[in-house]
Each structure stands twice: as structure tokens, then as C-alpha cells.
Amino acid sequence: VGLLGYGRVGQAVAAGILQSRGRLEAAGVSLTCIGALVRQPARLRGGPPMPCTTEPAQVISRADLLVEVLGGIEPACALAGAALDAGTPVVTANKTLVAHHGAELRALAAARGTTFACDAAVLAGVPFLGSLARRPLVSASRRILGIVNGTSHVVAGALDEGASFDEALRLAIDAGYAEADSEADVSGRDAAEKLTVLLHLAGQHGAAPGRLTAGRLDALDQEDFRDARRAGGVIKPVVLASLEPGASGAWVGPALVVFDHPFARLGGVDNVLTLTDSHGHVVTFGGPGAGPAATAQTIIDDVVEAAVRGRGAPRRPIGSVGANGTPRVPLDEPPPGPWFLRVDDGGRALTVRRFAEHLAAAGVGPVHLTARRRRLVARTAPAPWRAVCRALESCGAGRSALVLPIIEHQSHASKETHR
Numbered sequence: 001v002g003l004l005g006y007g008r009v010g011q012a013v014a015a016g017i018l019q020s021r022g023r024l025e026a027a028g029v030s031l032t033c034i035g036a037l038v039r040q041p042a043r044l045r046g047g048p049p050m051p052c053t054t055e056p057a058q059v060i061s062r063a064d065l066l067v068e069v070l071g072g073i074e075p076a077c078a079l080a081g082a083a084l085d086a087g088t089p090v091v092t093a094n095k096t097l098v099a100h101h102g103a104e105l106r107a108l109a110a111a112r113g114t115t116f117a118c119d120a121a122v123l124a125g126v127p128f129l130g131s132l133a134r135r136p137l138v139s140a141s142r143r144i145l146g147i148v149n150g151t152s153h154v155v156a157g158a159l160d161e162g163a164s165f166d167e168a169l170r171l172a173i174d175a176g177y178a179e180a181d182s183e184a185d186v187s188g189r190d191a192a193e194k195l196t197v198l199l200h201l202a203g204q205h206g207a208a209p210g211r212l213t214a215g216r217l218d219a220l221d222q223e224d225f226r227d228a229r230r231a232g233g234v235i236k237p238v239v240l241a242s243l244e245p246g247a248s249g250a251w252v253g254p255a256l257v258v259f260d261h262p263f264a265r266l267g268g269v270d271n272v273l274t275l276t277d278s279h280g281h282v283v284t285f286g287g288p289g290a291g292p293a294a295t296a297q298t299i300i301d302d303v304v305e306a307a308v309r310g311r312g313a314p315r316r317p318i319g320s321v322g323a324n325g326t327p328r329v330p331l332d333e334p335p336p337g338p339w340f341l342r343v344d345d346g347g348r349a350l351t352v353r354r355f356a357e358h359l360a361a362a363g364v365g366p367v368h369l370t371a372r373r374r375r376l377v378a379r380t381a382p383a384p385w386r387a388v389c390r391a392l393e394s395c396g397a398g399r400s401a402l403v404l405p406i407i408e409h410q411s412h413a414s415k416e417t418h419r
């Protein structure tokens with residue numbers, strides 16, 4: 001096994017392969033890490049001793065199989081592409097690479113009769129992507145809902161308990177969950193990449209992280225969390241996509257999850273994903289979304305599968321099912337649904353009554369409307385995103401307003417629809 005990257009995950013893969021030697025041999029594979037590509041070979045590392053190099057060819061040319069854990073797009077994409085082109089299987093945990101170039105790398109692997117596996121790219125410690133890729137019915141989901149970024153989940157949890165944003169982020173960094181540069185977590189970019197991988201799996205091959213609507217976690221203040229609780233839910237960072245023709249859309253970012261929804265009880269770095277089919281059946285995956293050891297286990301299982309299958313028998317690439325017969329739907333706006341709105345008065349003397357009139361004129365029915373300390377908070381009936389935006393523009397709130405989807409319990413939501 002050649003390692004592209006010997007950081008946290010790369011070292012955990014090397015350690016896992018050593019620790020699991022007996023179990024792996026029982027499964028019919030004997031794995032040895034032959035070396036790692038890094039930026040700084042002289043850096044002190046805690047993992048098993050490993051020949052480290054800055055020269056990719058020294059790793060790629062000698063390996064039967066590559067594990068790509070560099071992160072980012074380049075040089076990961078060029079190196080994975082060169083290896084696949086030469087028929088060498090590649091296993092990756094890099095969601096950025098998979099979200100942006102997964103389709104072409106999969107196609108290359110298929111053309112060369114080899115494997116491109118990426119189960120650790122989404123819900124890293126929960127190996128499910130590969131099995132879904134071989135299951136056309138489950139992967140043809142109509143609704144995707146998940147909490148797929150552990151860092152933002154920890155930050156949102158601390159905000160909910162009354163911490164300021166800086167305190168919440170510091171807590172996540174000190175606990176080892178967040179990086180000093182947490183922009184990918186706070187902006188939703190990390191979660192958007194993971195949702196893109198899931199949308200490709202569901203046959204939406206045009207989906208791209210930059211085209212999904214994302215809300216920032218740092219747009220919220222402590223009062224929003226209190227208002228959310230008064231409105232009957234807790235704010236969680238979610239990914240949401242509806243693939244229903246005529247009611248499609250996607251959202252990445254904070255949402256109000258009603259108290260009786262199973263997600264409302266989750267905390268810490270928990271990750272969870274639910275896929276709902278056209279009959280309303282829900283399949284749920286949950287578990288560790290990150291952490292080097294959990295990620296390494298998923299990677300090593302992918303390595304074993306690729307090794308057992310050999311170069312001539314690639315497993316079915318992700319995205320190859322669900323592709324045919326799945327109507328392409330627009331995903332550049334959030335799907336219709338109920339909304340949690342916060343509008344700061346901002347000196348406009350906006351009363352509850354005036355706000356309700358603006359909502360009604362745009363066709364948005366408020367379910368619950370309150371005013372407190374110069375801010376108005378509404379929980380609305382299901383409405384299209386554009387109607388909500390129209391109402392906010394017309395009352396002058398526009399971009400300063402907070403708009404969060406409300407995630408209702410599935411059975412309640414469907415009762416609402418039948419009504």
C-alpha cells in the first residue's frame with residue numbers, strides 16, 4: 001500500500017494495518033505500507049515509522065494500491081488519475097476530490113478495470129457509500145437529510161447552551177474537533193461537498209458544491225437559539241435535499257429541527273444520515289463522522305475489498321446506479337417547506353401585524369409570530385423559498401433576515417402534506 005499523505009489519517013491507516021495484521025490475513029490479504037508522499041519528510045510524526053518522500057513516483061510506481069489522504073484537489077486529483085490510468089486501485093477519504101472530480105475518476109477506474117473507492121469521504125466512520133452504490137433502489141432516494149459535519153454540530157451544540165460563537169469554536173478546537181481554520185465547517189463548504197457526493201449517488205450528476213444554497217453558522221446569535229427553542233425546536237447544521245420533481249431543492253446549513261424529530265436528541269460530533277424513498281421508507285445511517293481511527297477503519301476495509309477483488313474485477317463505481325431513470329431536478333434553491341424567520345426591526349417600526357401582512361401578500365402563512373426586543377420571529381406554514389424571499393424583500397429585511405428551514409418529524413410532515 002502506498003500512502004499519499006502521512007498526516008492524521010495516513011498515520012492511522014498505517015497503524016490500523018499493523019494492528020489488524022492477523023484479522024486481515026484471515027480475510028486473505030497481507031498488507032504492507034511501503035512509503036508515504038508528504039510535504040516535509042523530516043517532520044516528526046507519531047505514527048509507525050514510514051519512509052517519507054516528496055517524490056510521488058517513489059510511492060506510486062512501487063505500490064499495488066494507493067490510499068489518497070492528502071486532502072484538497074491538487075495534487076490529489078492528478079496523482080489519483082495517474083495511478084488509476086496505470087490500473088492501480090485508489091482508495092480515498094478526500095470528499096473535496098470526490099465532490100469535484102469523483103465522476104471522472106470513477107469513469108477512468110472503470111475504463112482501466114480497476115477500483116476507485118471512497119467510503120470514508122462521507123460519514124467517515126460509517127461504511128455505507130459503497131454498499132449504496134450497488135443498490136439501485138435504496139440509492140434512488142427522494143429525500144436526503146443529514147448532519148454530516150461533526151465540527152459544526154459541536155459548535156451549534158455549544159451555542160445552544162449559551163456560548164458565544166468564539167467560545168463555541170474555541171471549545172471545538174480545544175476538544176480536537178475543529179481546525180484553527182474552520183472556514184470549511186462554518187461556511188458549510190465541507191457539508192456541501194458531502195451532500196454533492198450523496199446527490200451524485202442518487203443520480204443527480206449535475207450537482208456541484210458551489211451551486212448549493214448554504215447558510216453560515218456564524219450568521220446566528222445566541223438569541224436565535226433561544227428563539228428557536230421557544231418556537232419548538234433546536235438549531236442543528238444539516239444537509240437537506242428533496243429530489244421530488246416540482247418540489248426539489250437543496251440546503252446546507254443551520255435548520256430548526258423540531259423537538260420530536262430524532263435528530264434533535266443528537267449531540268456532540270454525532271453524524272447521521274437518512275434517505276427516504278418514494279414510498280416514504282426511511283433508511284438511517286449513523287456513527288462517527290470523522291476522527292483518524294474511525295476513518296482509517298473504513299479506508300482499510302476499502303483497501304481489503306479492492307485487494308480481494310484484484311485489478312481485473314472492479315466493484316461497481318458509485319454513481320453508476322440510479323443514474324438511469326432518475327429525473328434531473330433543479331437543486332440550486334432550498335426545497336419548499338416550513339420556515340423559521342428572524343427579522344430585526346432595524347428602525348423600520350415593523351410590527352407583528354405588518355410583518356404578517358408582508359408574509360400573507362407573498363403567499364406565506366405564518367403559524368406563529370412573536371416580537372421581542374426589536375426582532376420579529378416567525379414559524380411559517382410550508383411555502384416555496386422564493387415566496388419567503390419575496391416577503392422579506394418587501395418588508396425591507398432582505399439579506400439581514402435569518403431564514404432557516406424547519407425539519408419536521410417525517411410522519412407529522414406527511415400528515416401536513418395530506419391535509
Ligand SMILES: NC(=O)c1ccc[n+]([C@@H]2O[C@H](COP(=O)([O-])OP(=O)(O)OC[C@H]3O[C@@H](n4cnc5c(N)ncnc54)[C@H](OP(=O)(O)O)[C@@H]3O)[C@@H](O)[C@H]2O)c1
Nearest residue numbers: 005006007008009038039040069070071094124290291292
Ligand atoms: N481527519 C479526519 O478525521 C478525517 C476524516 C475523514 C476524512 N478526512 C480526509 O482525509 C484527508 C486527510 O486528512 P488529514 O486529517 O489526515 O490531513 P492532514 O493531517 O493535514 O494530512 C495531510 C497529509 O498530506 C500531506 N500533503 C498535503 N499536501 C501535500 C502536497 N501538496 N504534497 C505532498 N504531501 C502533501 C501532508 O504532508 P506533511 O505532513 O508533510 O504536511 C500530510 O502528511 C482529507 O481529505 C480529509 O478531508 C479526514
